[in-house]
Amino acid sequence: MTDLHDLTRRLQKSNDSRIVLLVADGLGGLPLEPGGKTELETARTPHLDALAARGSLGLSIPVLPGITPGSGPGHLGLFGYDPLRYQIGRGVLEGLGIDFDLGPDDVAIRGNFCTLDESGNIADRRAGRISTEIARPLCEKLDQIEIPGVEVFVRCVKEYRLVVVFRAPDLGGEVDDTDPQRTGVPPLDPHPRDDASKRTAEVAAEFLRQARERLAEDAPANFLTMRGIAKRPAIPTCEEVYGLRSAAIAVYPMYRGLARLVGMDVLDAGQTLDDQCARLKAAWNDHDFFFMHFKYTDSTGEDGNFEKKVQKIEEVDAALPQITNLNPTVLIVTGDHSTPAKMRSHSWHPVPTLLAAENCRFDRVDAFGEAQCKTGSLGRFEAKYLMSLALAHAGRLEKFGA
Amino acid sequence: MTDLHDLTRRLQKSNDSRIVLLVADGLGGLPLEPGGKTELETARTPHLDALAARGSLGLSIPVLPGITPGSGPGHLGLFGYDPLRYQIGRGVLEGLGIDFDLGPDDVAIRGNFCTLDESGNIADRRAGRISTEIARPLCEKLDQIEIPGVEVFVRCVKEYRLVVVFRAPDLGGEVDDTDPQRTGVPPLDPHPRDDASKRTAEVAAEFLRQARERLAEDAPANFLTMRGIAKRPAIPTCEEVYGLRSAAIAVYPMYRGLARLVGMDVLDAGQTLDDQCARLKAAWNDHDFFFMHFKYTDSTGEDGNFEKKVQKIEEVDAALPQITNLNPTVLIVTGDHSTPAKMRSHSWHPVPTLLAAENCRFDRVDAFGEAQCKTGSLGRFEAKYLMSLALAHAGRLEKFGA
Numbered sequence: 059m060t061d062l063h064d065l066t067r068r069l070q071k072s073n074d075s076r077i078v079l080l081v082a083d084g085l086g087g088l089p090l091e092p093g094g095k096t097e098l099e100t101a102r103t104p105h106l107d108a109l110a111a112r113g114s115l116g117l118s119i120p121v122l123p124g125i126t127p128g129s130g131p132g133h134l135g136l137f138g139y140d141p142l143r144y145q146i147g148r149g150v151l152e153g154l155g156i157d158f159d160l161g162p163d164d165v166a167i168r169g170n171f172c173t174l175d176e177s178g179n180i181a182d183r184r185a186g187r188i189s190t191e192i193a194r195p196l197c198e199k200l201d202q203i204e205i206p207g208v209e210v211f212v213r214c215v216k217e218y219r220l221v222v223v224f225r226a227p228d229l230g231g232e233v234d235d236t237d238p239q240r241t242g243v244p245p246l247d248p249h250p251r252d253d254a255s256k257r258t259a260e261v262a263a264e265f266l267r268q269a270r271e272r273l274a275e276d277a278p279a280n281f282l283t284m285r286g287i288a289k290r291p292a293i294p295t296c297e298e299v300y301g302l303r304s305a306a307i308a309v310y311p312m313y314r315g316l317a318r319l320v321g322m323d324v325l326d327a328g329q330t331l332d333d334q335c336a337r338l339k340a341a342w343n344d345h346d347f348f349f350m351h352f353k354y355t356d357s358t359g360e361d362g363n364f365e366k367k368v369q370k371i372e373e374v375d376a377a378l379p380q381i382t383n384l385n386p387t388v389l390i391v392t393g394d395h396s397t398p399a400k401m402r403s404h405s406w407h408p409v410p411t412l413l414a415a416e417n418c419r420f421d422r423v424d425a426f427g428e429a430q431c432k433t434g435s436l437g438r439f440e441a442k443y444l445m446s447l448a449l450a451h452a453g454r455l456e457k458f459g460a
Numbered sequence: 461m462t463d464l465h466d467l468t469r470r471l472q473k474s475n476d477s478r479i480v481l482l483v484a485d486g487l488g489g490l491p492l493e494p495g496g497k498t499e500l501e502t503a504r505t506p507h508l509d510a511l512a513a514r515g516s517l518g519l520s521i522p523v524l525p526g527i528t529p530g531s532g533p534g535h536l537g538l539f540g541y542d543p544l545r546y547q548i549g550r551g552v553l554e555g556l557g558i559d560f561d562l563g564p565d566d567v568a569i570r571g572n573f574c575t576l577d578e579s580g581n582i583a584d585r586r587a588g589r590i591s592t593e594i595a596r597p598l599c600e601k602l603d604q605i606e607i608p609g610v611e612v613f614v615r616c617v618k619e620y621r622l623v624v625v626f627r628a629p630d631l632g633g634e635v636d637d638t639d640p641q642r643t644g645v646p647p648l649d650p651h652p653r654d655d656a657s658k659r660t661a662e663v664a665a666e667f668l669r670q671a672r673e674r675l676a677e678d679a680p681a682n683f684l685t686m687r688g689i690a691k692r693p694a695i696p697t698c699e700e701v702y703g704l705r706s707a708a709i710a711v712y713p714m715y716r717g718l719a720r721l722v723g724m725d726v727l728d729a730g731q732t733l734d735d736q737c738a739r740l741k742a743a744w745n746d747h748d749f750f751f752m753h754f755k756y757t758d759s760t761g762e763d764g765n766f767e768k769k770v771q772k773i774e775e776v777d778a779a780l781p782q783i784t785n786l787n788p789t790v791l792i793v794t795g796d797h798s799t800p801a802k803m804r805s806h807s808w809h810p811v812p813t814l815l816a817a818e819n820c821r822f823d824r825v826d827a828f829g830e831a832q833c834k835t836g837s838l839g840r841f842e843a844k845y846l847m848s849l850a851l852a853h854a855g856r857l858e859k860f861g862a
Contacts, residue, residue: 088819088820088821089821089822091822092513092514092822093513093822093824094822096821117839121467121860122464122467122845122848123841123845123848123849124845124847124848124849124850124851124852124853124857125467125471125848125852125857125860126852126857126858126859126860127859127860127861128859128860128861128862129861129862130861130862131860131861132861141860141861142462142467143462145462145861146861146862148862151861151862398819400819401819403859404859405819405852406849406852406857407821408839428821428837429824432835432836432837432839433835437839438839438840
């Protein structure tokens, strides 16, 4: 079975085009009432509307109809990687989320400090939700643990949450959680699900043995449980599958990490959209592809704040000229999923997508909204096809067959 | 490769939502002339139109573009089962069509009474289309046949058509038809296509040997041929893949049988739409998902009676308040395929679909018709995705990935 990357590997060609993928996280929305407008339709977006007039619109399906993605599958799809084929474990995502540079030999684990009672049963699965200040020295203590043949890293995330990484060749990533998901029972031993992960389970058991000793006097955080034990999936790089020197300009670590996973260079993004646009301009000559990530359309949606999400979309619109002034060959504005303020959560609804390029089949519309996207020239497509559309519009794909 | 059911198994969650799938069989249609209206567009449907205003519309593709489905694949698709993966043999469909409760050890066969001449060649492949009254005692006679180690069931269908079922462990379902499809030649012997079906072929041969003796004096129905020898495919239940306690409210046996195949509880449906609605109301607290089937939009289409099909659609519309009054979380109105009166047959045309729920991306339309569905928010989707959309709108799916 030929997959899309087999095709793009074979057909890719180089030119001096520039592609910008601007992801307004959780962009898609819902009207609050029948007959109403979505957040994007409500927002006053003169620049996006002008861009829509010289672009093609469509709706992207992040995974499959009805499936709501997390940030991981949402972004992998936009980067052209089938999110059902490349699944990212919880531990790996946590590692990415604190900017830990996970390599192919790493097993990443989400840890939770917990409280053990005198008989060794879990009394509190979150160690009384200790503060980050209390957790940090404990993480530093655990980071000192030594296991022969294995590099051990322990990093604080926030409050009772930490990341543990084991680095060694040939460690499998298929080990069950040790969190029993309830109190009054002891933590579980790490149990391997395949032969390749037996050594991982042994390493985890040894780590936990030493951790129990070192944390003995640190109640309420006198132990930890492990969840989402996972390896970074083997993912081909953007350079290999698309021939693109790619860069990520993202403020939040999780999105930098996802970009690093597919081989993008992660640039210093500053803190604001203006910082990001300045970075884009500065890096313009050094890369072919730029992924820019804007978080606040999602977080305002998660908060259920329709008005604030509208305002954040308008901020994206206001920054747009800084991007269009660079004359990208292809400029895409989309989201990794919908986050309707009405639902206060990610959702499955297809995501408004705008692709502007010289060789678009223009849509004769004067606005960028779900209604226009529904009947747009890009149609409704699985997000994983966005990159082949971008490459095509950038003139970076040869003809298939003679 | 992860398929949709792998996802729904993993992501399913429980709540107290109610989903109603109302299937107006063969709902999709065609205008009689260019510029004209379809049956659905012609019908006066105030309740469906009001529902459309607070729902999302779309067009479902029963199997693949251009492929016209029978009732089996049409319904399996709506139930979320890939109709190309789960194929139902003719014998099994015939068994379902007479309410025979086929189990996993059963091989079902569609039989045709035929007439043999004195030299044993087929003189009439349908035994002069004998009446059901004549066929019934012959079927009862064949039902007495005994084969060691095998339970044998013979049931009358209609006129010259009957169903034969062999029940025993380890009977394969891969045996060729014995109907040579022409007269003047003898019936074929049952021929197995794989090793697992050798015993089935032997059982069939023994059955036919005894049948020939028992029917010797019953010309014109002095023998039978066998077609569509098949086992029930192994299909996971709705409860397993969706976490839904499901019920079918269908008047016709075939549709009850298809529902039973995917593990639905088959409720007494009475004879009319009003009976079905009353049953729905009575069963409301005992199930999460209700499949209601209305046959007459299809049969009037098959008759080529445009006006009558319009009238049947209006009957569905008139019954709709009995359903909406129950406040289902998700209400879907669609068909298993199109049956345009103009064609007097099933067709491949995508099927108008209306899904109404709180978290719809509303379509700002005031009618339910093919034209509105063409640009609706659900887009054009393979029917097998209808169930994931239903589950999503019912809040019954967790997020995929973190």
